[in-house]
Amino acid sequence: MTHHEAVSEWIACVSSTVPHLSAPQATVLAWWRFGIACTRSCGRLTVATVLALLRTQKVATIEQRWYEWWVAAPRKAGTQRQTLAVTTCFAPFLAWIVRGWHGKQIALALDATTLHDRFVVLTSSVVSRGTGIPVAWTVLPAGQSRSWRRAWLRMLRVLRPAIPPDGMVIVLADRGLDARWLVRRIVRLGWHPFLRSNAGAKVRPAGQARWEWLRALVSPDGQPRQYAGTCFKHPASRLPCTLLVWADDTHADPWFILTDLAPGIADRAWDGLRAWCEQGFTCTKRGGWQWQMTQMTDPDRAARRWLALALAMFWMVTVTIGTDRETGPPESCPDLPDLRPLVGGVRHGRMRHIRLVRLGWLWLLVQWIQQAPLPLPRQLVPEPWPITPPPRARDHPLQRVPFTSPSHSAPTRAGSPPARFLLLFLNLLRPHARGITYDPIPRFF
Numbered sequence: 137m138t139h140h141e142a143v144s145e146w147i148a149c150v151s152s153t154v155p156h157l158s159a160p161q162a163t164v165l166a167w168w169r170f171g172i173a174c175t176r177s178c179g180r181l182t183v184a185t186v187l188a189l190l191r192t193q194k195v196a197t198i199e200q201r202w203y204e205w206w207v208a209a210p211r212k213a214g215t216q217r218q219t220l221a222v223t224t225c226f227a228p229f230l231a232w233i234v235r236g237w238h239g240k241q242i243a244l245a246l247d248a249t250t251l252h253d254r255f256v257v258l259t260s261s262v263v264s265r266g267t268g269i270p271v272a273w274t275v276l277p278a279g280q281s282r283s284w285r286r287a288w289l290r291m292l293r294v295l296r297p298a299i300p301p302d303g304m305v306i307v308l309a310d311r312g313l314d315a316r317w318l319v320r321r322i323v324r325l326g327w328h329p330f331l332r333s334n335a336g337a338k339v340r341p342a343g344q345a346r347w348e349w350l351r352a353l354v355s356p357d358g359q360p361r362q363y364a365g366t367c368f369k370h371p372a373s374r375l376p377c378t379l380l381v382w383a384d385d386t387h388a389d390p391w392f393i394l395t396d397l398a399p400g401i402a403d404r405a406w407d408g409l410r411a412w413c414e415q416g417f418t419c420t421k422r423g424g425w426q427w428q429m430t431q432m433t434d435p436d437r438a439a440r441r442w443l444a445l446a447l448a449m450f451w452m453v454t455v456t457i458g459t460d461r462e463t464g465p466p467e468s469c470p471d472l473p474d475l476r477p478l479v480g481g482v483r484h485g486r487m488r489h490i491r492l493v494r495l496g497w498l499w500l501l502v503q504w505i506q507q508a509p510l511p512l513p514r515q516l517v518p519e520p521w522p523i524t525p526p527p528r529a530r531d532h533p534l535q536r537v538p539f540t541s542p543s544h545s546a547p548t549r550a551g552s553p554p555a556r557f558l559l560l561f562l563n564l565l566r567p568h569a570r571g572i573t574y575d576p577i578p579r580f581f
Contacts, residue, residue, distance in 0.1 A: 142510035143170050149512065150447075154228045161220055164205040169447040174504075176497060178425045178445055206440040222439045223294060226272040229443075230298035233262055233271065233450065236515035240302060243406070243521070244271075244295075244327075245413035246288065246309040249420075251428060253278050255438055260291050261413045263308075264518040266488050267453060268416030270446045271295065275435040288313070289321050296325050306330045306395075308410040314394055316368070316375045323396055329377075330406055333367070333392040339379060341365040350381070354390045358383045360524070362399040380404050405522040419493045420445055452496030454514040 146166040151157065157165070171183035184199040191198070209217040234242070243263045250256050256276045261268030272291040276282070292307070299305055305327040309318070314333040322329040338347040342364045355361055360382035367375045378399050383390035395402050421428045425445050432438045503510055 142512070143167055145512055146170065153232045154225050156224055157220075158218060160201075161205065161218070164201055165444060165447070168202060168205070168444045169451065172425055172444055172448040173451055173497065173500060176424060176426065177429075178427055178441060179429060206437045208436065220440055220443075222443050223290075225443055226291070226294045227296075227298045229446065229450075230262070230271040230295055232513075233269065233516060234298055234300065234303075236454070236513070238515060238517045240300075240304055241518070241521055242299065242303055242305045243409045244305060244307045245410045246307060246313060247410070247413045247417075248284075249417045250278060251430070251438075254433060255435060257438075257442070258284055258287050258291070259413070259416075260295065261416050263409045263412040263416075264516060265453065265492055266412055266415060267419060267449075267492055268413030269450050269453060270416060270420075270442065273439065273442050273446075275439040275442070277435055285315075285317060288318060292321055292325060299327075301326070304328070306406060308407065310410065314367075316373050319375055319377070319394065319396070328397055328402075329395055330402070331394045332407060332410075333379075333394050335389060335392065337367060337392075338369040339363070339365050339367045340369075350379075350392050351390065353379070353381045354383050355381075358385070360404055362402075364399055367394060378402065403521070403523055405524045408522055415491065416449070419449055419491065423491060424449070424493050424497075449493055451513050452493045452500070454496075454516055455499055455511045456492045456496045 143166055146169070147163050150166050151159070151162045154162070167187055168183060171187045172178050175182050175186050177183065180199055180202055181195070184195050184202060187193075187198045188195040204212050204217075205220065209219040245261050245263045245268055246259070247261070248256055248258050254277070256278045258274045258276065259268075259270045260272040261270050263269075272295055274287040274291060276284075276287070307322045307327055307329050309329075309331045311332050311334050314331045314337075319329045319331065333350065335350050337350055339350055339353065340347045341353075344365075347369050353361065353363060360380065363379045363381065365377075365379065367377055367379065375394070377394045378397055380393035380395065380402060381390065382404055391404070391407065393402075393404060393407055415423075419425065420442075425448065427441075427445065430438070430441070432441070500510065502508075
């Protein structure tokens, strides 16, 4: 299969998935997604040059088609011109992911990212396999004091038709989004909030009349607790919910999670899924599509460009599903290779040494060099949601190891204190030097 045949299948796939797109819009989107994935760049001139060399056309012709794809209709020449409404693509894109999703559990992460002092991008991402795939976003000008409430609510409302009724969806968010209006919208959609709250709020546990500070609920030994009660003392903000509380020595602030699930059902380890959306932001910038180099200043144009970035990320993630040590390629995709003997499989609970987006790009490059068929988006096999490991039992109290004087004539062994300190220092530096992403969750429990 040549790249022309692969892109033709992509065009047919995009047209069937997002039927409201016109034929020229679907064609430009498919080709531009292909160019972004091949060059690991979303620059207009870079991608246009590669596509022009592949299609033996002028660079200016390809660049003009891409320009007309993202600008509004009044800026185009002619009378029968259309403006691509990127909001209408969110639900079909999520439905495309859900159709190939194995399982009923889906985690959506709400977060924001910035681009210098120009843009603020509010995103809703499907988190899976150590990364976040954006499925809805709103690009706003940076430096403006405005409420983001309407944008968050609109994105959640638009995504609702793509989720099956029997699916279990949790919506994760960091501190600052623990508001009653967001919880009520999530519950009304049939999903479950899993929002981290600030420590400066008050809670009234069920069966009590007194309001307590959230910090007062933290166990002295840091053991996790769950309470059913009402959060936020102000009458206009009161929220009946379940509160998950825990703390540890590795973080300065304790953790408070608000959810509507009954005590005993939710697991505090699920909050670690939220960190995967940060890997998605990294892949859109220096770790992937180099969006931080753009010179755009129009938020609407930037939102349309994000559609091509999201499709490229989805493509790269789905072609690397054969790297899990336990599962490997699914039986429904017999043409996908088993990459575990080559790159080493990743066992659940262990860190991933290379991002799936980068691994997918490398596999695409190899297929291209070998003139092999280019893979299309496949089914997405998510990893099981993390669970909190049981506490470790201590059979004996901690004992201080005496420090060995360096004047001793005995050689330094790997178990001696100086060598241990050196190994600890090297282990701390190694993840940052190699760009390691942790999988499936950060170990702060």
